[in-house]
Amino acid sequence: MKILIPVRSLGLRCLIFLFIAPCIIMLLTSSTAYAAESISGGQPGLEAAAGGYSPKAVTSGIAAGLYHSMFIKRDGTLCTMGYNNDGQLGDGTTNSRSTPGQIASGVAQVAAGSVHSMFVKKDGTLWAMGWNRDGQLGDGTAANSNTPVQIAEGVAQAAAGVFHTLFVKTDGTLWAMGNNNDGQLGDGTTTSRSTPVQVASGVAQAAAGSAHSLFVKTDGTLWAMGYNNDGQLGDGTINTRGTPVQVASGVVQVAAGGSYSLFLKTDGTLWSMGYNKYGQLGDGTANARGIPVQVASGVVQIAAGCDHSLFVKTDGTLWAMGANYVNQLGDGTTDIRSSPVQVAAGVTQIAAGGSHSLFVKTDGTLWAMGSNYLGQHGDGTTTDRTMPGQIAVGIAQVARN
Numbered sequence: 001m002k003i004l005i006p007v008r009s010l011g012l013r014c015l016i017f018l019f020i021a022p023c024i025i026m027l028l029t030s031s032t033a034y035a036a037e038s039i040s041g042g043q044p045g046l047e048a049a050a051g052g053y054s055p056k057a058v059t060s061g062i063a064a065g066l067y068h069s070m071f072i073k074r075d076g077t078l079c080t081m082g083y084n085n086d087g088q089l090g091d092g093t094t095n096s097r098s099t100p101g102q103i104a105s106g107v108a109q110v111a112a113g114s115v116h117s118m119f120v121k122k123d124g125t126l127w128a129m130g131w132n133r134d135g136q137l138g139d140g141t142a143a144n145s146n147t148p149v150q151i152a153e154g155v156a157q158a159a160a161g162v163f164h165t166l167f168v169k170t171d172g173t174l175w176a177m178g179n180n181n182d183g184q185l186g187d188g189t190t191t192s193r194s195t196p197v198q199v200a201s202g203v204a205q206a207a208a209g210s211a212h213s214l215f216v217k218t219d220g221t222l223w224a225m226g227y228n229n230d231g232q233l234g235d236g237t238i239n240t241r242g243t244p245v246q247v248a249s250g251v252v253q254v255a256a257g258g259s260y261s262l263f264l265k266t267d268g269t270l271w272s273m274g275y276n277k278y279g280q281l282g283d284g285t286a287n288a289r290g291i292p293v294q295v296a297s298g299v300v301q302i303a304a305g306c307d308h309s310l311f312v313k314t315d316g317t318l319w320a321m322g323a324n325y326v327n328q329l330g331d332g333t334t335d336i337r338s339s340p341v342q343v344a345a346g347v348t349q350i351a352a353g354g355s356h357s358l359f360v361k362t363d364g365t366l367w368a369m370g371s372n373y374l375g376q377h378g379d380g381t382t383t384d385r386t387m388p389g390q391i392a393v394g395i396a397q398v399a400r401n
Helices: 012-019
Strands: 062-064 068-072 078-082 097-104 107-112 116-121 126-130 145-152 155-160 164-169 174-178 193-200 203-208 212-217 222-226 241-248 251-256 260-265 270-274 289-296 299-304 308-313 318-322 337-344 347-352 356-361 366-370 385-392
Touching (some): 068 107, 068 116, 068 356, 116 164
Parallel strands (some): 062 347, 251 299, 299 347
Antiparallel strands (some): 068 078, 078 097, 107 116, 116 126, 126 145, 174 193, 203 212, 212 222, 222 241, 260 270, 270 289, 308 318, 347 356, 366 385
């Protein structure tokens, strides 16, 4: 397998995954962020139901991959920046760039995997670009694409993992493609798919991790499938699952990280499970959890990266926990945080990547912190940020299909 990225600023488990054995998938990033609407209506996104939030397909205007980033402007233009060796920026080249480049218009939602990218247009069409050895672009080939290729229609939300992709259609059906060595596509096989296969129905949201997947049904039940050696499926076992297994109920939002998972309940409580060496579960320990543990309350939005996590509270404050070796938590230190630490205020959207983080404020400004080795901050430099720095203005708030 060819080396995909430089090794600077990347956790050991990510390196093992990328460079040695995709079949023993260990850890990386899922970069689809989710947004929620507070019960009082202060945050955009999920609609409030009686006594709490309700499951609803929600999307984000920002995404963070391993070493690349994406954002949507208010006028629907999509911009990308960072690492581009496999065409994941979609600009027709394989040249990395430290400033944003516009690649599409009329875009409603973005999702960034490790080295591939997905976006949904306002007309419901799904587009893909980047690394495609395992068919994660879903175009029926194993050829990389450095320009966007249309994959499907009638799509409400997309989620990109390391080497697999999920999307939810407007009719509530869940579809999957890409690597399936550990059953992460949930179709009952370990056969990788280069074209989308339907997995479930009645789905509101989906999230893709390294080699596991999560989805929430419209009835609030949480389902999981794929690799489970660290308990990231949350079913109380370490058994890999080739078909979805129900994990919890009363759930409105999910995020899948490297080998761990986060979910938000209707009452605003945040729960986590899986790998926890760097404290990314936020429970004050470094102990892996095979069943969900409650971490916080009053939460409206969650994001999971390689081995760090972000969440936003109803008051708009941004909190972070987990690995911090290149300042991805944005607290001005490189200290691992096993309990949440407040980072910013007035935040409406978040995205957690390999070792960098993005967020949008209420004024539409985009901020970044952490690794910037390949220009993923888009500020024209390759200088890491120890604390959040403003990158761009005029960013779209939560988009809906």
